Amino acid sequence: xxxxxxxxxxxxxxxxARLARIDxxxxxxxxxxxxxxxxxxVTRRGEVVHSATYGQxxxxxxxxxxxxxxxxxxxxxxxxxxxxxxxxxxxxxxxLTDEISRWLPEFAEPRVYSKGSTLKPYTVPAVEPIRVWHLxxxxxxxxxxxMQTSVVDGLYxxxxxxxxxxxxxxxAGACTAFGRFPLxxxxxxxxxxxxxxxxxxxxxxxxxxxxxxxxxADRILRPLGMTDTRWYVEDDExxxxxxxxxxxxxxxxxxxxxxxxxxxxxxxxxxxxxxGLICSxxxxxxxxxxxxxxxxxxxxxxxxxxxxxxxxxxxxxxxxDLGTLSTGGFAETTLDGIGFGLGFAVVDDPVPSRVPSxxxxxxxxxxxxxxxxxxxxxxxxxxFFTQLLPSSTYPIRSQLRQLVYSALVD
Numbered sequence: 426x427x428x429x430x431x432x433x434x435x436x437x438x439x440x441x442a443r444l445a446r447i448d449x450x451x452x453x454x455x456x457x458x459x460x461x462x463x464x465x466x467v468t469r470r471g472e473v474v475h476s477a478t479y480g481q482x483x484x485x486x487x488x489x490x491x492x493x494x495x496x497x498x499x500x501x502x503x504x505x506x507x508x509x510x511x512x513x514x515x516x517x518x519x520x521l522t523d524e525i526s527r528w529l530p531e532f533a534e535p536r537v538y539s540k541g542s543t544l545k546p547y548t549v550p551a552v553e554p555i556r557v558w559h560l561x562x563x564x565x566x567x568x569x570x571x572m573q574t575s576v577v578d579g580l581y582x583x584x585x586x587x588x589x590x591x592x593x594x595x596x597a598g599a600c601t602a603f604g605r606f607p608l609x610x611x612x613x614x615x616x617x618x619x620x621x622x623x624x625x626x627x628x629x630x631x632x633x634x635x636x637x638x639x640x641x642a643d644r645i646l647r648p649l650g651m652t653d654t655r656w657y658v659e660d661d662e663x664x665x666x667x668x669x670x671x672x673x674x675x676x677x678x679x680x681x682x683x684x685x686x687x688x689x690x691x692x693x694x695x696x697x698x699x700x701g702l703i704c705s706x707x708x709x710x711x712x713x714x715x716x717x718x719x720x721x722x723x724x725x726x727x728x729x730x731x732x733x734x735x736x737x738x739x740x741x742x743x744x745x746d747l748g749t750l751s752t753g754g755f756a757e758t759t760l761d762g763i764g765f766g767l768g769f770a771v772v773d774d775p776v777p778s779r780v781p782s783x784x785x786x787x788x789x790x791x792x793x794x795x796x797x798x799x800x801x802x803x804x805x806x807x808x809f810f811t812q813l814l815p816s817s818t819y820p821i822r823s824q825l826r827q828l829v830y831s832a833l834v835d
Contacts, residue, residue: 426653426707427492432472438835439467444475447828451579451809451821452735454727455832458678459819461670463811464488464706469831470804471714477589482667485681490496495666496810497789499700505559505712506698507768509640514557518632521558521767528631529624531604533568537566538607548607559612560625561767564750566608567619574753575611576668586620591687596637596695600627609752615740616750616765620808623798626698637696646708648725650716653705657692666690666703667812668794679813686812700792706810713806715763717799719812737787737801739764739771779821781830803833 434441447465453459462480466473478490513519518528519623526533532555536548550567559565571588585591590599603624609617626637633640633674638656658666669686670679689703714720719730728736736820741750741764748761761777763770771788788798793805794813799806807829809821 427467427493428473428476428707430473430476432474434474434832437469437472437474439469439474440834441655442488443828443832443834446516446832447475447825448477448479449827450824452479454819454821458676458813459672460813461679463490463809464490464494464496465810466706466710466806466808468710468714468717468806472717482665482831484668484670484679486668488664490667491665492707493653493665493702493705494810495653495705497667497669497686497791497812498702498704498795498810499793500700501709501789501791501795502700502702504716504768504789505641505645505702506622506626506629506637507736508635508727509645509698510557510561510625510629510734511767512644512727513629513632515729515732519557519628521556521561523557524554525557525560525624525628526554528628529600529604531601533602535566536607536614537611538575538577538609541576543576543583546576546580546607551608551611552731553612554611555608556615557628558740558767560621560628562765563616563619563621564613564622564659564741565605565619566610566612566617567606567624568609568617568619568752569576569619572618575609577607580606581780588685590695592694594695596623596627596630596697599695600624612626615752616741616747617752620699622699622768623697626696627832631696637698637762639731639822641760645727648727649710649711650724651704651708654708655703656696658689658703667810669814670812671813672818682814685814692756702811706808709808710806711811713797713799713808715800717804717806736767736773737769737799738766739773740766744773748777777821780826784825790816792816795816796825798826805829805833 461484467475535551541547568578572578618757669683720728762774772786775782783802786800790796794816797808
């Protein structure tokens with residue numbers, strides 16, 4: 426499936442020559458070796474105003490990025506998991522203030538790190554239980570082992586939970602382990618990027634009675650026509666998957682990273698709601714179109730419009746931003762002026778970031794430098810796909826915003 430331009434950009438407020446700067450700018454990333462290839466889609470009011478590919482999906486094989494190229498989207502899985510949870514919320518299956526231990530007893534008596542080392546941590550009881558909204562907003566006190574900013578994430582790594590969990594652990598087993606680790610902070614008092622969305626995926630499983638992959642397939646992917654979204658790539662589709670790269674520390678040129686990239690060819694034991702999906706640009710385009718249209722696409726409604734608006738408001742305590750509440754060690758997004766909703770970062774004030782956007786815009790990205798945003802005020806969606814680790818290597822996301830918003834002239 427491909428996404429072709431559906432309207433002349435100047436009919437809907439965009440200057441075509443200015444939109445062409447997207448290709449020129451990111452083309453230089455490929456020409457000088459920083460990226461192997463990329464794909465970009467920009468829409469307004471449901472119309473595609475720009476759709477482009479450039480470079481190679483596998484530089485070593487000499488094959489180009491094509492409209493149906495598959496991409497590891499990593500943390501862009503999180504908004505899909507959040508939508509899944511909120512679909513169950515709309516059915517009255519839980520309240521956002523419910524304690525998650527009602528379904529996940531391993532989190533019944535959380536303790537919070539106070540002081541000490543990974544060999545001898547000292548903890549205190551949590552004064553607030555972990556609630557559903559804490560998982561959706563990353564305020565539960567959980568963390569990631571790969572953050573490498575605290576004693577707590579050191580405990581995750583020591584138990585084998587680094588970038589990926591142990592290969593023989595499923596989602597239920599991982600959550601059992603997460604429940605044994607101390608929290609990084611008291612629930613609801615700070616923001617820490619974490620395995621919270623994996624725990625949320627487990628909550629979806631227990632509440633729905635389906636595995637996460639089955640719930641996604643039955644309730645989201647098939648209804649939206651996201652036929653290219655999957656958890657791994659089978660033999661007949663291997664050639665469509667873009668290769669994974671990381672920058673050479675000496676030259677900055679993209680170097681193939683097969684050690685991690687090869688995991689996409691294996692059926693996973695754990696279906697990670699926080700980072701497990703692979704998909705095409707066309708599929709994620711359909712997901713963002715559902716969001717910008719208030720939860721509905723082509724007659725299929727996943728969420729009510731008021732639910733989408735509620736999810737994409739700042740839910741951080743006291744309306745604070747990530748610059749104030751973040752525990753640090755996170756580089757996927759600008760923090761000042763940015764709040765966090767139920768599964769998405771939310772722009773409260775674009776000025777501190779010095780990057781153009783609209784108040785109320787919401788977004789997220791993936792570890793391999795993929796990104797998307799939805800701007801309800803301007804009715805814009807933008808998507809960018811490439812495969813470069815880590816996402817903080819280059820300012821791709823802020824530059825894409827510069828290029829898109831400077832092309833909007835109505």
